[in-house]
Amino acid sequence: MTPILQLSGITKRFPGVLANDHIDLYLNQGEILGLLGENGAGKSTLMNILYGLYQPDEGEIFVNGESVVINSPTDAIQAGIGMVHQHFMLIPVFTVAENVMLGQESIKFGDFLDRTDASKKIFEISEQFNLPVHPNDLVRDLPVGIQQKVEIIKLLYREAEILIFDEPTAVLTPQEADELFAIMRSLALQGKSIIFITHKLREVLEVADRIMVIRLGAVVGETTPDGASKNSLAAMMVGREVNLVVDKEVKIPGEVVLSVQDLVVTDKFQNIVVDHVSLDVRSGEIVGIAGVQGNGQTELVEAVTGLRKNSGGLINLLGENITHATPRQITELGSAHVPEDRLADGLVLPFPTAENLVLCTYYKEPFSKGVVLQYQTILEHAERLVHDFDIRTPSALTPVSNLSGGNQQKVIIARELSRPIQFLIASQPTRGLDVGSIEYIHNRIVNKRDEGCAVLLVSPELDEIMELSDRIAVMYRGKILAVVDSRHVTKEQIGLMMAGEMPEEGFSAKEKHVVERTF
Amino acid sequence: MKREPNKFEEAGQAILQEINEPDQEQEQHKRSVWSVVSIPLLAILTGLIIGAILIAATSSSVYAAFGESPWRGIGAIFSEVYQAYKALFTGSIGDPVRIINALRSGEGSAIRAAFNPFLESLVQATPYIFAGLAVAFGFRSGLFNIGVEGQLFIGAACATFVGYAIKGLPFIIHMPLAFLAGALGGALWGFIPGLLKALTGGHEVINTIMMNYIAFRLTEWLLSGVMTRPDSGGMPISPLIEKSAQIPQFFKSPIRFHLGFFIALGVAWLIWWLLFKTKWGLNFRTVGANPRAAKYAGLSVPKSYMLAMAISGALAGLAGAVQVLAVNRSMALGLSSGYGFDSIALALIGNNHPLGVVLTSILFGTLRNGATRMMVVSRIPIDIVDVMQAIILMFVAAPAIIRSLYRLRKSKEGEETVFVSGWGGGQS
Numbered sequence: 036m037t038p039i040l041q042l043s044g045i046t047k048r049f050p051g052v053l054a055n056d057h058i059d060l061y062l063n064q065g066e067i068l069g070l071l072g073e074n075g076a077g078k079s080t081l082m083n084i085l086y087g088l089y090q091p092d093e094g095e096i097f098v099n100g101e102s103v104v105i106n107s108p109t110d111a112i113q114a115g116i117g118m119v120h121q122h123f124m125l126i127p128v129f130t131v132a133e134n135v136m137l138g139q140e141s142i143k144f145g146d147f148l149d150r151t152d153a154s155k156k157i158f159e160i161s162e163q164f165n166l167p168v169h170p171n172d173l174v175r176d177l178p179v180g181i182q183q184k185v186e187i188i189k190l191l192y193r194e195a196e197i198l199i200f201d202e203p204t205a206v207l208t209p210q211e212a213d214e215l216f217a218i219m220r221s222l223a224l225q226g227k228s229i230i231f232i233t234h235k236l237r238e239v240l241e242v243a244d245r246i247m248v249i250r251l252g253a254v255v256g257e258t259t260p261d262g263a264s265k266n267s268l269a270a271m272m273v274g275r276e277v278n279l280v281v282d283k284e285v286k287i288p289g290e291v292v293l294s295v296q297d298l299v300v301t302d303k304f305q306n307i308v309v310d311h312v313s314l315d316v317r318s319g320e321i322v323g324i325a326g327v328q329g330n331g332q333t334e335l336v337e338a339v340t341g342l343r344k345n346s347g348g349l350i351n352l353l354g355e356n357i358t359h360a361t362p363r364q365i366t367e368l369g370s371a372h373v374p375e376d377r378l379a380d381g382l383v384l385p386f387p388t389a390e391n392l393v394l395c396t397y398y399k400e401p402f403s404k405g406v407v408l409q410y411q412t413i414l415e416h417a418e419r420l421v422h423d424f425d426i427r428t429p430s431a432l433t434p435v436s437n438l439s440g441g442n443q444q445k446v447i448i449a450r451e452l453s454r455p456i457q458f459l460i461a462s463q464p465t466r467g468l469d470v471g472s473i474e475y476i477h478n479r480i481v482n483k484r485d486e487g488c489a490v491l492l493v494s495p496e497l498d499e500i501m502e503l504s505d506r507i508a509v510m511y512r513g514k515i516l517a518v519v520d521s522r523h524v525t526k527e528q529i530g531l532m533m534a535g536e537m538p539e540e541g542f543s544a545k546e547k548h549v550v551e552r553t554f
Numbered sequence: 555m556k557r558e559p560n561k562f563e564e565a566g567q568a569i570l571q572e573i574n575e576p577d578q579e580q581e582q583h584k585r586s587v588w589s590v591v592s593i594p595l596l597a598i599l600t601g602l603i604i605g606a607i608l609i610a611a612t613s614s615s616v617y618a619a620f621g622e623s624p625w626r627g628i629g630a631i632f633s634e635v636y637q638a639y640k641a642l643f644t645g646s647i648g649d650p651v652r653i654i655n656a657l658r659s660g661e662g663s664a665i666r667a668a669f670n671p672f673l674e675s676l677v678q679a680t681p682y683i684f685a686g687l688a689v690a691f692g693f694r695s696g697l698f699n700i701g702v703e704g705q706l707f708i709g710a711a712c713a714t715f716v717g718y719a720i721k722g723l724p725f726i727i728h729m730p731l732a733f734l735a736g737a738l739g740g741a742l743w744g745f746i747p748g749l750l751k752a753l754t755g756g757h758e759v760i761n762t763i764m765m766n767y768i769a770f771r772l773t774e775w776l777l778s779g780v781m782t783r784p785d786s787g788g789m790p791i792s793p794l795i796e797k798s799a800q801i802p803q804f805f806k807s808p809i810r811f812h813l814g815f816f817i818a819l820g821v822a823w824l825i826w827w828l829l830f831k832t833k834w835g836l837n838f839r840t841v842g843a844n845p846r847a848a849k850y851a852g853l854s855v856p857k858s859y860m861l862a863m864a865i866s867g868a869l870a871g872l873a874g875a876v877q878v879l880a881v882n883r884s885m886a887l888g889l890s891s892g893y894g895f896d897s898i899a900l901a902l903i904g905n906n907h908p909l910g911v912v913l914t915s916i917l918f919g920t921l922r923n924g925a926t927r928m929m930v931v932s933r934i935p936i937d938i939v940d941v942m943q944a945i946i947l948m949f950v951a952a953p954a955i956i957r958s959l960y961r962l963r964k965s966k967e968g969e970e971t972v973f974v975s976g977w978g979g980g981q982s
Contacts, residue, residue, distance in 0.1 A: 363852025380850045394851045398833045406832040
């Protein structure tokens with residue numbers, strides 16, 4: 036059987052970088068090919084070549100056995116290749132139907148748009164592939180998961196046979212991701228062929244028929260989910276053995292560092308988003324907050340760090356009442372915060388790495404004397420952190436906007452963890468990062484805990500919570516449903532609670548510390 | 555047989571090597587300087603070229619010459635453009651022949667007169683420096699201060715009032731007092747929209763524009779009432795300021811070159827130091843570049859906005875004060891030829907950096923000054939210079955045009971787009 040798509044010897048050079056090094060790849064009809072690689076391995080370059088955004092320096096592309104030249108996305112669509120981008124290409128103020136037909140409008144009476152016809156087609160597609168959407172909804176009103184379905188429908192509307200998904204789960208909740216995998220399987224069953232780009236091991240193992248691993252621009256291996264494990268895939272991706280399970284010894288926690296009592300936070304419409312939450316974090320322990328995104332975790336973190344006003348309750352940090360303290364007062368008590376959205380909150384992108392590394396401390400000795408900044412000291416400090424935390428940057432003066440996502444996150448981690456702190460809030464500390472960086476950051480966080488720091492970890496990734504936490508608090512609709520010992524609970528039980536259901540055995544919503552620690 | 559390379563080849567090889575494998579660090583430095591100045595320089599060049607086309611296209615003698623023969627027409631184009639740009643050059647920098655002759659003669663007055671066009675360009679540049687710094691400081695702090703013109707008028711009015719109403723002070727006190735009164739007036743005028751933004755989130759672009767109207771009418775009212783010169787016969791003009799309040803000019807009339815230019819340079823240095831060397835400056839720039847990260851880092855975003863608007867307003871007020879105290883010596887309604895508005899463009903060309911602002915201000919002052927001479931000598935309307943300035947600005951504001959025109963590669967360092975954040979960046 037001729038593969039529906041074949042790439043042979045694709046090579047792409049950028050100044051100073053060999054992004055793709057003679058890559059050979061084939062895709063059979065009805066197959067889901069997982070393309071696995073770290074950030075910067077060259078996956079996206081390869082797919083951009085396939086989608087006509089870049090031209091390869093060498094190599095050929097065959098569709099159904101015929102050599103094709105793809106100079107633009109229009110050529111790609113002509114050849115039946117469609118791409119669901121990581122960041123959606125939708126126009127928020129248009130309806131679903133308008134977005135889908137954009138560029139291939141149905142027309143009647145000369146130049147008038149035929150919305151009925153388009154809606155009918157969209158309806159047929161959504162029936163056939165189980166993609167429920169309403170053609171007349173405005174895209175901006177839709178949740179991210181549905182927007183992605185609109186993107187998929189767009190491709191099917193253009194009769195794409197080969198679908199490329201570029202890191203499609205980066206923006207999804209675990210539930211939405213599971214739903215997406217079901218859709219992908221159903222597409223494959225109905226004859227569509229799929230390339231699924233990701234750096235998440237669990238996902239390829241779950242959904243792909245065949246897995247290809249790319250490292251430093253070259254194919255380093257090919258396998259099937261049956262013949263591979265998380266560990267073997269990670270080793271292939273990174274090029275060395277990766278320890279996916281964090282070594283963590285049991286520790287007896289010390290004093291209560293953070294104590295939250297009856298905290299209430301409202302959003303700008305006065306809806307209660309954090310609903311009478313009480314929580315303790317002790318020194319030397321990691322308390323993980325599990326929950327689907329949007330259940331009040333963000334607001335809880337913002338309230339504890341002083342970024343958001345709370346409407347009731349009491350927050351104590353290290354014996355001080357910080358209920359109405361400013362972010363700076365809270366920082367100066369000895370707390371650190373790895374923010375959820377690193378680009379929006381954690382970094383000033385146009386500023387040099389060195390300045391970002393002192394973002395929270397530059398106003399103090401030794402970084403300023405009087406009002407004058409001590410750039411010599413700031414630079415030396417930056418160079419030390421760049422070395423200690425292995426931040427890959429051309430120099431400490433390079434703007435952080437030029438660093439890769441993983442290294443940007445390392446800048447934040449270095450800044451926050453290098454201070455003498457007793458309390459750390461880490462909000463989604465590994466979002467969008469590759470295996471190597473995740474391993475590194477996890478180890479750093481556990482080290483802090485071992486030094487006696489109290490850690491509050493917030494993450495929608497259940498694996499991360501299960502692996503790192505000593506205790507797990509599950510948040511659902513602004514409430515903490517239960518706080519459980521991580522050694523006495525299964526992933527399934529937590530998953531159920533994340534969906535708002537209390538498992539039978541011994542858990543009760545009324546009691547806060549359901550499973551007492553057994554030391 | 556192997557041929558010995560001769561000397562030229564050796565030299566050529568060395569140069570080639572130098573080009574291909576230059577000293578890394580030096581090369582990087584060169585490249586970063588080039589990436590900063592290339593766009594403005596090429597924009598200016600393009601502006602001059604298009605200006606030349608306009609000069610040719612609007613000249614009746616060129617059309618007349620084309621009527622005779624195409625060759626004459628082309629000749630006329632070159633001679634017209636040459637005449638115009640020669641006038642622009644001699645009017646703004648000076649006539650080289652005259653300068654050399656004056657230097658040979660060794661006569662003090664002749665030398666001064668020969669250099670006067672250049673000195674006059676610096677006089678023209680002075681208010682631009684203050685106003686440009688005002689806009690640049692705002693942009694760096696995440697604020698789009700369109701109200702510089704209004705702040706300039708209020709500053710001028712305050713400086714004028716202190717300049718003529720207080721009598722009997724020694725120069726050493728009176729002049730600085732009047733100058734600082736200008737800063738204070740401008741600061742107040744800038745602080746109001748800053749306060750409104752901090753308290754209510756009202757956008758500074760709208761509020762500063764409105765404050766401009768209030769400032770224009772307010773000064774008009776003041777000049778035709780409270781502050782009118784007693785013998786002006788109803789003309790809206792203020793009394794002359796006291797001698798003790800004047801910023802001194804260095805030479806006898808008609809050379810107007812004055813101390814204010816050096817004060818402007820000093821203030822530019824001060825703003826550079828404040829922005830880039832102090833923790834206050836880092837506060838302002840952090841809020842300007844990313845207000846959310848600033849809040850996360852523990853800064854008060856509203857406080858920063860209020861302070862930055864006041865400082866920006868103070869700088870704008872100084873632009874008005876320096877014109878009154880050093881050049882006009884009294885205040886009339888024709889005080890500013892749109893310094894406040896030109897300065898927005900000027901700050902953008904100068905990349906919102908104090909040094910860039912100073913250089914661009916001198917360029918603007920030179921163009922303005924030379925344009926006057928161009929108008930007199932070759933009867934080219936001053937509007938052509940306005941058009942040239944506008945073209946230069948357009949190219950600077952849309953660097954993609956220059957890049958594609960001159961096939962420049964986009965700089966890898968990622969240009970700082972500080973000015974963009976002025977519009978939508980204020981998310982708080």
